[in-house]
Amino acid sequence: MEQSASEPQFSSLPLSPARLANLAQLGYSSMTPIQAASLPPGLAGRDLIAQAKTGSGKTAAFGLVLLSKLDLRNTNVQALVLCPTRELAEQVAQELRRLARTDENLKVLTLCGGTPARAQMTSLEYGAHVVVGTPGRLLDLVRRESLKLDALRTLVFDEADRMLDMGFYDDIEKLARACPAERQTLLFSATYPDGIAQLSRQFLREPVDVKLLEQHAPTKIRQVFYKVDEEERLDAVALLLDKHRPVSTLAFCNTREQCRDLLATLEAHGFVALALHGELEQIERDQVLVQFAGRSCSVLVATDVAARGLDIAELEAVINVDITPDPKVHTHRIGRTGRVDAEGWAFSLASRRERIFVERIEEAHGVKFEWANLPPRRTGARTPLVPPMATLQILGGRREKMRAGDVLGALTGSAGFSAGQVGKIHINEHSTYVAVERSIARLALQKLSQGKVKGRTVKVRLLDATPR
Ligand code: ADP
Ligand code: MG
Numbered sequence: 001m002e003q004s005a006s007e008p009q010f011s012s013l014p015l016s017p018a019r020l021a022n023l024a025q026l027g028y029s030s031m032t033p034i035q036a037a038s039l040p041p042g043l044a045g046r047d048l049i050a051q052a053k054t055g056s057g058k059t060a061a062f063g064l065v066l067l068s069k070l071d072l073r074n075t076n077v078q079a080l081v082l083c084p085t086r087e088l089a090e091q092v093a094q095e096l097r098r099l100a101r102t103d104e105n106l107k108v109l110t111l112c113g114g115t116p117a118r119a120q121m122t123s124l125e126y127g128a129h130v131v132v133g134t135p136g137r138l139l140d141l142v143r144r145e146s147l148k149l150d151a152l153r154t155l156v157f158d159e160a161d162r163m164l165d166m167g168f169y170d171d172i173e174k175l176a177r178a179c180p181a182e183r184q185t186l187l188f189s190a191t192y193p194d195g196i197a198q199l200s201r202q203f204l205r206e207p208v209d210v211k212l213l214e215q216h217a218p219t220k221i222r223q224v225f226y227k228v229d230e231e232e233r234l235d236a237v238a239l240l241l242d243k244h245r246p247v248s249t250l251a252f253c254n255t256r257e258q259c260r261d262l263l264a265t266l267e268a269h270g271f272v273a274l275a276l277h278g279e280l281e282q283i284e285r286d287q288v289l290v291q292f293a294g295r296s297c298s299v300l301v302a303t304d305v306a307a308r309g310l311d312i313a314e315l316e317a318v319i320n321v322d323i324t325p326d327p328k329v330h331t332h333r334i335g336r337t338g339r340v341d342a343e344g345w346a347f348s349l350a351s352r353r354e355r356i357f358v359e360r361i362e363e364a365h366g367v368k369f370e371w372a373n374l375p376p377r378r379t380g381a382r383t384p385l386v387p388p389m390a391t392l393q394i395l396g397g398r399r400e401k402m403r404a405g406d407v408l409g410a411l412t413g414s415a416g417f418s419a420g421q422v423g424k425i426h427i428n429e430h431s432t433y434v435a436v437e438r439s440i441a442r443l444a445l446q447k448l449s450q451g452k453v454k455g456r457t458v459k460v461r462l463l464d465a466t467p468r
Pocket of ligand 2: 055058059158
């Protein structure tokens, strides 16, 4: 499966074409996780309290937000970035200039201690759109009424924990009070000591919490969310399957009607899919599960109720076709992928109406999810996603003392197949199911029907999920 496909793209953000082109030129081909989590709420004007390790691209995470709000015709200071040290301030200023290469008259000024204040006051007289600096000197310049903050729109605390370590709390507090109340405040910090919570309570307004902690055991499930409109939802499932080509996918719907509609859509697109729903007789349910577990069906469509108790290893992907309103159910759904040692995908499709459910899940887990664009609709011929196996049903099961060895023996003996071409064998009361490589399915059916299993002739049939 391709990973690059669902890296979050800058193009999903409300940024100008010039800005996007510049990002591409800088080699920023996709957003880093902290950018993907903080840019959407940040660009929407929300205050942020964000946590991520060094080197994760935090500068662009706040830089693109503050740049998007600048009015370049106005030479007053509109954004202020507080940094703990002169070196960091220089780095931030440099990154901001890189991000804004296409904004011709943009002026970014660094104002730190260790440089004569006089020269800085002169620079300020010429005007600057963005000021980056250390708290002590910035406060000094505010007191001298050289740095004026009435036009300020964005206030950024970068490396806030380090600023607190360096004893800047009082200076930061005074600077924040000198800023207009009507502003956006973005706080970035690698750790969350008490002082950060205090800063946040004092100066941030209903901040969106963006925490991207390194997990102890990095989760093997990669969750990606997609915004969809109601009418494109079912086709979106097909697009994701075409793009990522998982061998086995469990697709969860909230209702039975949705299951039915999705099954019809997938079949229309040529996928081998089956649905699990409450109306199936036990034997039908078994057959659906056996085919899915035997890798003979690409997609199993189910409601939460129908999927209860399902335990299938080797599931490459779970798709939340609808978002569940219950965070616990969401966890349960996606916990079915990424088992064994494999990495699993969890794709979720959310309509505008469902965003609230997504937020609820994020809150319950203290995370921010990654959003991506749906893969583009294919124009040329598509390669159909075909399951690697097909399942044969042999009449005769435990009652008839059928054992897996008997079936394997029949297929590898006179029928002439290799053991590698035979997959899962499942035996229940009256039937035996055997998965075989899809390419040999019809031939295996023929050989088994004509030959003998356990010394007897048997009735064999190929199950539903067959190639069309
Ligand atoms: P942090 O503040 O988290 O320590 P920086 O903002 O300094 O991280 O970014 C670290 C490096 O990653 C910088 O060299 C920056 O240019 C680069 N960078 C940031 N965002 C991206 C991106 N989306 N793609 C590629 N490189 C990036
Ligand atoms: Mg940084």
